[in-house]
Amino acid sequence: MESIKSGFYQTFILDNNYQYFIRGIEITLLVTVFALVLGLVLGVLVAIIRSAHDQQPKNKRGIVLRVLNLLCKVYLTVIRGTPMMVQLLIMWFVVWASSRATDGNMVRCAVLSFGINSGAYVAEIVRSGIMSIDKGQMEAGRSLGLSYVKTMRFIIIPQAFKNVLPALGNELITLLKETSIVTVIGLKDLTKGAMIVVANTYQALIPYVAIAAIYLTMVMLLTWLLGIMERRLRKSDIR
Amino acid sequence: MIYVKDLSKTFGDNQVISHIDAHIKPGEKVVIVGPSGSGKSTFLRCLNLLEQPTSGTITFDGQEVTAPHGDINHIRQHMGMVFQHFNLFANLTVKKNIMLAPVQLKLMTKEQAEEEAMRLLRLVNLEDKADSYPVQLSGGQKQRIAIVRSLAMKPKVMLFDEPTSALDPEMVGEVLELMKKLADDGMTMVVVTHEMGFAREVATRVLFMDGGVIKEENTPEEFFSHPRDVRLQEFLSKVL
Numbered sequence A: 001m002e003s004i005k006s007g008f009y010q011t012f013i014l015d016n017n018y019q020y021f022i023r024g025i026e027i028t029l030l031v032t033v034f035a036l037v038l039g040l041v042l043g044v045l046v047a048i049i050r051s052a053h054d055q056q057p058k059n060k061r062g063i064v065l066r067v068l069n070l071l072c073k074v075y076l077t078v079i080r081g082t083p084m085m086v087q088l089l090i091m092w093f094v095v096w097a098s099s100r101a102t103d104g105n106m107v108r109c110a111v112l113s114f115g116i117n118s119g120a121y122v123a124e125i126v127r128s129g130i131m132s133i134d135k136g137q138m139e140a141g142r143s144l145g146l147s148y149v150k151t152m153r154f155i156i157i158p159q160a161f162k163n164v165l166p167a168l169g170n171e172l173i174t175l176l177k178e179t180s181i182v183t184v185i186g187l188k189d190l191t192k193g194a195m196i197v198v199a200n201t202y203q204a205l206i207p208y209v210a211i212a213a214i215y216l217t218m219v220m221l222l223t224w225l226l227g228i229m230e231r232r233l234r235k236s237d238i239r
Numbered sequence B: 001m002i003y004v005k006d007l008s009k010t011f012g013d014n015q016v017i018s019h020i021d022a023h024i025k026p027g028e029k030v031v032i033v034g035p036s037g038s039g040k041s042t043f044l045r046c047l048n049l050l051e052q053p054t055s056g057t058i059t060f061d062g063q064e065v066t067a068p069h070g071d072i073n074h075i076r077q078h079m080g081m082v083f084q085h086f087n088l089f090a091n092l093t094v095k096k097n098i099m100l101a102p103v104q105l106k107l108m109t110k111e112q113a114e115e116e117a118m119r120l121l122r123l124v125n126l127e128d129k130a131d132s133y134p135v136q137l138s139g140g141q142k143q144r145i146a147i148v149r150s151l152a153m154k155p156k157v158m159l160f161d162e163p164t165s166a167l168d169p170e171m172v173g174e175v176l177e178l179m180k181k182l183a184d185d186g187m188t189m190v191v192v193t194h195e196m197g198f199a200r201e202v203a204t205r206v207l208f209m210d211g212g213v214i215k216e217e218n219t220p221e222e223f224f225s226h227p228r229d230v231r232l233q234e235f236l237s238k239v240l
Ligand SMILES: Nc1ncnc2c1ncn2[C@@H]1O[C@H](COP(=O)(O)OP(=O)(O)OP(=O)(O)O)[C@@H](O)[C@H]1O
Pocket: B011, B014, B016, B034, B035, B036, B037, B038, B039, B040, B041, B042, B043
């Protein structure tokens, strides 16, 4: 009992160690949220290009569309075919090689890496959502004179998004947990914070269990929020 | 109003439409009948380019629909289309289904579109469904709403592809009635249907399609009482 008490003291109170955890949560959330936004934007764009390409009859595919589709395919193959950690290492030690190791630089690098990585998975999720929508919806939109882009935006994407929300939620949860590997570039996220505390206090149990509990809490919160969103979007299914 | 010249359409090496010529005049109600797989839907869908014809030209209101870089979106605004499976936008309420295109294409303000939507819904006695979603409606209600959704664009011609084929029998009447009302109001219509009663009563001209060609066309009286083509005689003996 005594040892647990002193463990808590050393982990959180001593030298204001709790700040490592607070700051860590901030960094983790910061990277997750911005990477999510970037991933969604990239993912939806790639999904639209890929499905526009696949839905257009062969003779109507412009050269621009074909080039874009090829670029998207290369992007998906490379990103999904290599480990996240390797992508992050390349981004930081190669692309950012000449930058100083400030928090700001590292956060930007992490956001970009995770955003680009997440975008590839989001793209395939969203594309499967688009493909699952009955083609009559697109035909109805087009027959009214709406353009492909407008029909996508107002009819197809909202329905696709609703259908794949659970899968996107999983992707977000994976992203949140995966950000812990930013420790390899030295960014002081939640995991790195705990590692520093462990190194300073020579005890592992409480810091690591503590961050496990913090990650778990964040994931449960996210799950709850996603549940609310899903119920909202299901409005159009109520009979 | 619509001129079709030497229209052909192939899927792979399956020739579905072969060298069709047709002319649909303003105010006409053309009914197309024919056996399954004869190319009726494909023909109709070529008219507004939902299917890209393999060859031939289609002209609508002086504009060439089939022109390689024509503004098809603009042409489609004036050609309403009603589908067998309604295709109401599942993510939008009934009212928003009707308002979307006129508002997005800047033909009406939101207020005007809303007013128009309510007027159209009253026309089909469905104003109480304005805020319902499509899943909450019966087939007949969905199809009537799909029809007024097209009407909101004030089309010059309406294309119907088997509008009652997916309906339970007791709902067929309400949809046909609305179509008759449209016909009486002078709408130009091209209707693919298996409802021979409707063809007799409403059509100004009936076309028989078989194997991708128009085998026979005539006034409904002549068409049904004195069919000349052998295939048409066979077809009529089966469906009448
Ligand atoms: N997208 C497509 N790809 C390949 N073949 C098609 C396609 N659409 C139609 N076909 C073929 O074209 C032929 C004509 O089809 P179409 O739908 O025009 O017939 P229909 O007269 O409307 O028949 P039904 O009364 O059953 O609706 C059929 O053999 C069909 O298999």
